[in-house]
Each structure stands twice: as structure tokens, then as C-alpha cells.
Amino acid sequence: MSDEELIRLSLSGDRTAYEKLVLKYQDRLFNTMVHVSGNSEDALDVVQEAFLQAYLRLSTFRQTSQFYTWLYRIAFNLSLGIRRKRKPIASGDGISAEYGSELVGDTASPLEKVGNDEMAQILWNAIDRLHEDYRSVIVLREIESCSYEEISQILDLPAGTVRSRLHRARNVLKESLQRYERDF
Secondary structure, three states, X not given: OOHHHHHHHHHOOOHHHHHHHHHHHXXXXXXXXXXXXXXXXXXXXXXXXXXXXXXXXXXXXXXXXXXXXXXXXXXXXXXXXXXXXOOOOOOOHHHHHHHOOOOOOOOOOHHHXXXXXXXXXXXXXXXXXXXXXXXXXXXXXXXXXXXXXXXXXXXXXXXXXXXXXXXXXXXXXXXXXXXXXXXX
């Protein structure tokens, strides 16, 4: 069943239709929110609250974008609120410790895997140190594989701003990784 049909049924009072939307998107949203929030506990809280908020506001969904894009924007904003309340930002240690580095392939030798795990940890730490504006576009583009248009919708920014922030975020990451390389 399509998202549009599930939304229509949900709005007419069919709770199982909304449950199907939750089941369809909960894992994807949780995995992304772990990267955004820096830990699984916050991610779980954000995902639960996002689905509740989406359900309560379902009648306001205009269907000019995909349901997941709209849901993600709700979750992303909730996550930013938590992060702002909590300074300092959580490190990538929690992400890699709990979920491992997704940058490592299964075909790597143990020695390569250790090196890749270290590099992934260095990269996550560098991402964690980015300003929220840059971190959000990196997560959406490089982890979530969102298009520029989707990022523009989620963050409510012009596409040009998305492109420039992404460019700047990549440059900051590059500089950070080069500094690390020089230091070691």
C-alpha cells in the first residue's frame, strides 16, 4: 500500500494504517537519528516523539513531499532541540561503539579492519565537531543519501544554501582530517 493510501486511511481513523507507516520507516529513521543525535537513547526518544508528532499533525501533511521527508524533518528538529539543550555535543564514540563503523566492508582483513575502524572513528569525531548547520547537511547527504531538493525541504533552506553549506562542511572535514594526519 502506498504512503498516500496509508495516510488517507489513517486520517479516516484506521490506526493499523498508521502502524504500517511506523513499521515502514522506524528502522531507517532510528538509524539516521543515531548519527544525528550521537547516541541510541536520544535517537529512540526522538523517533518515538517524531512518530507521535506526525500522527497528531497528520492532517497538516500537504503531500507536496514524501511522507518520510516530512517525518524526517520533524525528527531532525526534535533532535536539534535535544542537542541544543545538552551542550557539549555527544561524540562519535557512542555511535561506533554501539553500531560499529559503517565504513568498513566485510571483506577487510583484521589488520585493515582495525585501521578502517580507527579512520571511521576519526571521521565521526570530525563530523561531531562540525557546526550544526554543516553537520546536518553532511548527515543528510552522505549518510541518508538525500538529494539536494530533499535536504532543502527538510531543512527549509534554498537549494543554493544547501549546496554551499555542503561544500563548506566537506572543506572543514577535509581540513580537520589533514590536521589529524599532520599531527600523527
